[in-house]
Amino acid sequence: MTNYEIVSREDFSDVTYLLEIRHPMMARAAKPGQFVMVMLNEQGERIPLTIADFDGEKGTITLVIQAVGKTTRQMQQECRVGTSLYALVGPMGVPSPISHARKVLCVGGGLGVAPIFPQARGYKEAGAYVIGVVGFRNKDLVFWDEKFRDCCDELIICTDDGSLGIKGLVTAGILQAIEKHPDIEEVVAIGPPIMMKGCADSTRPFKIKTMVSLNPVMVDGTGMCGGCRVRIGDQVKFACVDGPDFDGHQVDFDDLMMRLRRYTKTERKALDHWEKGCNLDKTIASSVEALIPGQALTTV
Amino acid sequence: MREQDPIERSRNFEEVACGYHPDDAMRESERCLMCPDQPCVSGCPVGIDIPGFIRKIGEKDLRGAYDIITETSLLPAVCGRVCPQENQCEGVCTVGESLEPVAIGRLERFVGDAAIREGWVNIPYIEANRFKVGIVGSGPAGMACAADMAKAGCEVTVFEAFHQPGGVLRYGIPDFRLPNAVIDAEIGNLRKLGVKFECNTLVGRLFTIEQMISGMGYDAVFVGVGAGYPTMLGIPGDSLNGVLSANELLTRCNLMRAKEFPNFDTPQPIGRRVAVVGAGNTAMDAMRVCLRLGAEKVYCIYRRSRKEAPARAEEVHHAEQEGVEYHWLTNPVAVIDDGQGNVRGMRCVRMELGEPDESGRRRPVQVAGSEFDFETDLIVYAIGTNANPIMGQTSKLELNKWGYIQTDNSLATSMAGVFAGGDIVTGAATVIEAMGAGRKAAASMKAYLGIRDSALPYANGGEKLFGIDLRERNFARVRVA
Ligand SMILES: Cc1cc2nc3c(=O)[nH]c(=O)nc-3n(C[C@H](O)[C@H](O)[C@H](O)COP(=O)(O)OP(=O)(O)OC[C@H]3O[C@@H](n4cnc5c(N)ncnc54)[C@H](O)[C@@H]3O)c2cc1C
Ligand SMILES: Cc1cc2nc3c(=O)[nH]c(=O)nc-3n(C[C@H](O)[C@H](O)[C@H](O)COP(=O)(O)OP(=O)(O)OC[C@H]3O[C@@H](n4cnc5c(N)ncnc54)[C@H](O)[C@@H]3O)c2cc1C
Ligand code: FES
Numbered sequence: 081m082t083n084y085e086i087v088s089r090e091d092f093s094d095v096t097y098l099l100e101i102r103h104p105m106m107a108r109a110a111k112p113g114q115f116v117m118v119m120l121n122e123q124g125e126r127i128p129l130t131i132a133d134f135d136g137e138k139g140t141i142t143l144v145i146q147a148v149g150k151t152t153r154q155m156q157q158e159c160r161v162g163t164s165l166y167a168l169v170g171p172m173g174v175p176s177p178i179s180h181a182r183k184v185l186c187v188g189g190g191l192g193v194a195p196i197f198p199q200a201r202g203y204k205e206a207g208a209y210v211i212g213v214v215g216f217r218n219k220d221l222v223f224w225d226e227k228f229r230d231c232c233d234e235l236i237i238c239t240d241d242g243s244l245g246i247k248g249l250v251t252a253g254i255l256q257a258i259e260k261h262p263d264i265e266e267v268v269a270i271g272p273p274i275m276m277k278g279c280a281d282s283t284r285p286f287k288i289k290t291m292v293s294l295n296p297v298m299v300d301g302t303g304m305c306g307g308c309r310v311r312i313g314d315q316v317k318f319a320c321v322d323g324p325d326f327d328g329h330q331v332d333f334d335d336l337m338m339r340l341r342r343y344t345k346t347e348r349k350a351l352d353h354w355e356k357g358c359n360l361d362k363t364i365a366s367s368v369e370a371l372i373p374g375q376a377l378t379t380v
Numbered sequence: 381m382r383e384q385d386p387i388e389r390s391r392n393f394e395e396v397a398c399g400y401h402p403d404d405a406m407r408e409s410e411r412c413l414m415c416p417d418q419p420c421v422s423g424c425p426v427g428i429d430i431p432g433f434i435r436k437i438g439e440k441d442l443r444g445a446y447d448i449i450t451e452t453s454l455l456p457a458v459c460g461r462v463c464p465q466e467n468q469c470e471g472v473c474t475v476g477e478s479l480e481p482v483a484i485g486r487l488e489r490f491v492g493d494a495a496i497r498e499g500w501v502n503i504p505y506i507e508a509n510r511f512k513v514g515i516v517g518s519g520p521a522g523m524a525c526a527a528d529m530a531k532a533g534c535e536v537t538v539f540e541a542f543h544q545p546g547g548v549l550r551y552g553i554p555d556f557r558l559p560n561a562v563i564d565a566e567i568g569n570l571r572k573l574g575v576k577f578e579c580n581t582l583v584g585r586l587f588t589i590e591q592m593i594s595g596m597g598y599d600a601v602f603v604g605v606g607a608g609y610p611t612m613l614g615i616p617g618d619s620l621n622g623v624l625s626a627n628e629l630l631t632r633c634n635l636m637r638a639k640e641f642p643n644f645d646t647p648q649p650i651g652r653r654v655a656v657v658g659a660g661n662t663a664m665d666a667m668r669v670c671l672r673l674g675a676e677k678v679y680c681i682y683r684r685s686r687k688e689a690p691a692r693a694e695e696v697h698h699a700e701q702e703g704v705e706y707h708w709l710t711n712p713v714a715v716i717d718d719g720q721g722n723v724r725g726m727r728c729v730r731m732e733l734g735e736p737d738e739s740g741r742r743r744p745v746q747v748a749g750s751e752f753d754f755e756t757d758l759i760v761y762a763i764g765t766n767a768n769p770i771m772g773q774t775s776k777l778e779l780n781k782w783g784y785i786q787t788d789n790s791l792a793t794s795m796a797g798v799f800a801g802g803d804i805v806t807g808a809a810t811v812i813e814a815m816g817a818g819r820k821a822a823a824s825m826k827a828y829l830g831i832r833d834s835a836l837p838y839a840n841g842g843e844k845l846f847g848i849d850l851r852e853r854n855f856a857r858v859r860v861a
Contacts, residue, residue: 109586119543125636125645151645167543169580174773299636299646302541302582303768304551304608305628311619316612321769335619338721342621346647353642 084168087140089161092223095147098132098194099159104139106131106170112198113176113293113325116141117301119167120155125350127151128298128320130195130270131171141170144194144223150350157358172301173324176291178202181265182209185257185288186232187279189215189250192271195293197227199268204231211261212236213253215271219244251278264288269328273337280328292328294319296339311335381486383698390671390702393555393639397461400490409437412482413474420469420484426816428452430469430484437487443500445491450502454524454815457496457562460489462553462661463812464692496565501572509533511829514598516583519547520811521604521802523570524818525825530573532822532831534599538570539581542635547606549811551635552627554665556672557695584774593797600797600825603777603785604818607803608768613657613761617715622651622723626658626666626762633669651757653677655726657712659689663762664696667704670758678704679756683711683731683744709733709744713751715759725755765808782807790824791817799825 088100106116110131117126133142147156159165176199184203188196193214203210212232216222217240228235236253237245246252250271258264267290269279276292283290296308296319303321310319311332317323382398383389389396400408412434420430429448436445449456465471465485473481494500511534515522518540530536544550546563567577583589583605592598610625612618629648632638638648654670656663659682667678680699682689685708689696700706709731718724730750733742767783778786778794784807785800787793793800801817803809826832 105586114585123637123644167580169541169543169582169586171585172582299628299631300542302608303770304606304610305631306610306612306625307628309612309619316614316618318609321609321773339619339621341721343647343649346641346649350642350645350647 084165086159086161086163086165089159092144093221095156096144096221096223097147097156097159098142098144099155100140100142101165101168102140103168106168107134107139107141108136110134110141110171111175112178112202114171114173115301115324116143116168116170116172117298118143118155118165120151120158121166124154124166125151126167126299126301128172128295128301130293132194132197134198142194144191146191148191149347150354153351154354169301172320174322176202176268176293176325178206179266180206180208182207183211183261183264183266184208185211185213185254185261185264185267187213187215187250187254187267187269187271189238189269189271189275192269192275192293194224196268196270197224197231199270200228201231203268204233209233211257211264213238213250213257215239215250215253215275216244217241249278250275251282254279254282258283258286258288266291267328268292273333273340276328276331277333280331280333284329290328291325292331293324294326294331294336295324296336297342310339381483386698386701386703389556390668391674393672395559396556396698397486399493400486405437405487405490406440408483408487409434411475411479412438415474419472419474420482423469423472425468425810425812426452426819428469428488433491434482434484434487437491442491442494443498446495446500447502449488449491453812454527454819455492455520455566455811456488457492458520458549458558458566459812459815460485460487460492461558461562462692462810464810466693468812492562496562501569503572504531506531506574507533508535509831511535511599511831512597513537513825514539514592514596514601515604516589516601517541517547517604517606517802517804518545518567518577518579519604519606519802519814520549521606521814521818521821522547522602523566524815525602525604525799525801525822526575526818527570527573528819528822529600529602529825530570530575532826534829534831535576536574537576537578539583540577540579541582543579544635545577545579547604551631552662552665554630554634554669556668557665582770584770589771589775589777589795589798593795598797600799600829602818602821602825603771603793603798603800603804604802604814605768605771605804607765607784607808609766610761611764611766613712613763615712615714617717617723620715620717620723621721622757623715623759623761626656626662626760627765629666629760630662630669633673639669639673648673649758650675653679653756654758654760655679655681655712655754655756656760656762657681658762658764659684659686659691659696659706660762660764661691661695663760664691664699666760666762667699668702670760671702671704675758679754680704680706681710681712681726681728682706682708684741685709685733688741711744711746712759716753723757723759725753726759727751727753765803767804767807771804790827791821792824792828797828799828 090098132144147153186200212235215238301320308319313330433445433448470481513534515538632648636646637644650673714727716725730747731744734745737743799821801821802814
């Protein structure tokens, strides 16, 4: 069995963490815009995560994850340096077409901040003038700003509360950038569906080509189940093999958001079930601790 | 053959058909007339010597029966369970002209199960030839090709995108029809032949077919990635929550074990009523899984009549026994929503059979004014699949106009050294045909690599003269064992 070892970890906030995982072959194959499917353990769900960075020389790929539900929280708790994932497959999806546009706006918000990075770097390497717009709730949640500065000619940070950069959503940053640079040829936006919808809406009047990376619920990631189907114009596409990047002006975001609520009830149940298990572990741990001081941490 | 009680079994995932008792198998074997013209052999897609193995069962020589079957077929325990025998061997059985045909499938399964239980494998004398062969996809096509190439002495690696090997056998066909233990045993046999399995490997994306041939040193490659990409109906309401493909339902339930949620993380809520559209094997599996996951009502919606249903007759019958409600000559026209993005029901029309179409089946035509609605919580489409696009996206392999891989009669693709077979060449077919294709491609691959075809497996023991195996037909190679 191949071993997908976690070689480093960084916690950006109490909900966002980075995992760097050894997979030399994938590190060489990965291209901007692609993702992986991860299984934490044998009982786990297959979840899609964007390859936020890859280093062919070191032989690692990097994932930046937001703890939103059962699997991502359990990973936050259990993925330590030296531990391994049960399954890691990829790179999946059609790589983002890094065009020869001369001026590009790369927009990332929420869980889309890290995934936009390889695209920004890709455009920079292709010789474009890259303007980055990244959005966070407040300044304490900001990460990778240095990394972005390295590959962006300009970087606009937006925070909801104005504690850093401009106050407001990434769409405010987009409008500011378009005002200053009317010659922006392309926009790439990654983030929660509602944010990508906002981005597409704000570039539509300017007729700037806007690519978004869709994140529907996935199962296999190989085009076999159709669970990830999305509406693009009047067509149905499978995000995992036909995407995940699509023309934002064509995407039916309401359909996407509705489909993301598909499993709300069972997701809740999975989380409760797991948390109950955790609490039970803690109870056992404290009773063991009470009986044999110093033992609890090693046994549980 | 004994079967689990329909009501009881429709709530569990245990195997439905319990398999023959040895006495039953003996009795059944005696019904074979040993016809000289052997219609059953020509009815079998791979030409198993059926009277031959049945005779061995009659002689109580199960090992002999196993040896005969495995001369042509790799997976008796699998094919005995899932082959559409009524359209193949049993359909042309002479006994069947006046009585029930000989239960060839059940006898085959009886032998296959005995082999698993006893741990029999026919491992021939293998002399490594230093050729490296890569197999893409671990379904029956890939497994069959891998076995033959390993027996020919090649170093064989099978690459599989999922975290477990087996293809449709693993993720599609449910446990109650094909237990995981059977697949594990067959995979185990391949491992004993020296075949290596690399799961979690999406070929095309992690590396391409071209890279396998050039940089990675594979002398030949077989592509058996299956068909996959499920078809949606394209009617209003298709994207509502509660509409899904049978592939998704079955993958969640079989491979990801949604039936054990929340002990396994992947969910598959079913609701009270389920409508499954289609009447093939996939549809039958989907319906029976839904019953087992607790659905109260399961409807089968099919636009033709029972006679045209493509599923194995036994499955249609089993599903009916378990309580599936068939609605033949019924075609969905829209999915009805509950105003919150979920399925509430379905609108259908009645059909009647008109003139035969190009496939020879009578074309269903809509009965004017026959629209009606019914309530349902989940809608499963089991209406077929298209070619998976990944190979086309990532390699220069020539595809046909439907996106399937183009091959010649020998299953060679447009790229030298690359062969393909199974569902990705023919479109959705059967396990035995996929297996046959894998073996055919292996024969072509051996010709391409210049390996002399030693199709005969060597009997363990067998006719040996001074340590030389007669059937090896190579007297220069003395066997030291
Ligand atoms: C192509 C792709 C790339 C992605 N990249 C990243 C990434 O780089 N970093 C990251 O943190 N997340 C990413 N996601 C989202 C991530 O897959 C989900 O957050 C994860 O599956 C949630 O699993 P869970 O068990 O923790 O939460 P669950 O309990 O399953 O879900 C919690 C909430 O998350 C939403 N959700 C569930 N599944 C998904 C999904 N597949 N996509 C989006 N939201 C979902 C649900 O609506 C629910 O409200 C990506 C998704 C896709 C499709
Ligand atoms: C639900 C269901 C029930 C069925 N019931 C029956 C039955 O009763 N009797 C019968 O005879 N037939 C049945 N069939 C049909 C039969 O299973 C298929 O015809 C047969 O499995 C095809 O075999 P294959 O090897 O071509 O492909 P598959 O079995 O589809 O295997 C292909 C494998 O390749 C993997 N793969 C795909 N792309 C890649 C890639 N890029 N890299 C690496 N791996 C990849 C897939 O994950 C998969 O594991 C059924 C099919 C289904 C879906
Ligand atoms: S995730 Fe199954 S088809 Fe895309």
